[in-house]
């Protein structure tokens with residue numbers, strides 16, 4: 603992938619699951635990687651795996667709902683690694699999967715705050731750097747649950763629908779600036795979130811997060827420099843790439 607080596611990539615929710623797989627995949631592609639999540643110990647283990655690829659890794663334990671800490675992470679990454687070139691908004695809370703009429707109010711607010719407002723806060727923090735340089739990529743991780751109606755998926759489904767709205771509005775507002783915004787639905791992955799959502803499923807039949815990183819690398823790279831305001835499903839993208 604052209605256009606990734608040497609660039610600074612920020613990934614939220616990288617203490618496990620897809621975020622951790624992306625951190626290693628971008629490290630392997632030669633990027634300078636900045637990661638965050640709440641669990642500092644788990645982040646350090648991911649950072650070690652990133653460093654093993656030969657990349658540098660900047661970590662900060664934080665909650666993406668905390669505006670001040672998000673801004674400090676972005677500023678720290680810029681100072682340690684260079685201008686943020688790519689932001690992946692991956693951090694997410696599943697929340698209770700119940701009917702909206704029965705939803706707990708605090709859990710509703712928390713899920714929307716993490717999945718939607720968290721992505722707004724990180725985007726707002728990186729944009730001055732990206733706009734100054736006239737170059738940048740924001741990738742928002744959505745879900746099949748974003749397509750309504752998704753019955754009894756509570757605030758999670760609504761938050762992903764709203765995240766897609768945020769992505770499309772932001773892409774339109776940033777048209778012509780050199781900053782691109784796209785949505786990725788990674789599909790089912792063998793992670794803690796999937797196990798929580800489908801506790802009776804045999805995980806052996808579900809893809810590893812490391813198997814769906816290709817579309818993120820492609821969207822971050824030069825080949826996708828004209829692509830903005832679009833939604834990608836990781837499996838469809840991989841099929842298109844492999845068909846002659």
Ligand SMILES: NC(=O)c1ccc[n+]([C@@H]2O[C@H](COP(=O)([O-])OP(=O)(O)OC[C@H]3O[C@@H](n4cnc5c(N)ncnc54)[C@H](OP(=O)(O)O)[C@@H]3O)[C@@H](O)[C@H]2O)c1
Pocket residue numbers: 614615616617618619620621638639640641642644664665666667691692693694695716743744745746787788789790791792793794795796811
């Ligand atoms: N797994 C699937 O099958 C599937 C399918 C479709 C879409 N997705 C989407 O793919 C993305 C990754 O999911 P995953 O399956 O890898 O989930 P996961 O295993 O539950 O990991 C979620 C990550 O988000 C972090 N996180 C959660 N709340 C946070 C907060 N308040 N502040 C900072 N970080 C926070 C967690 O770290 P800490 O707990 O350390 O904070 C963790 O690193 C999510 O956006 C999810 O919605 C997943």
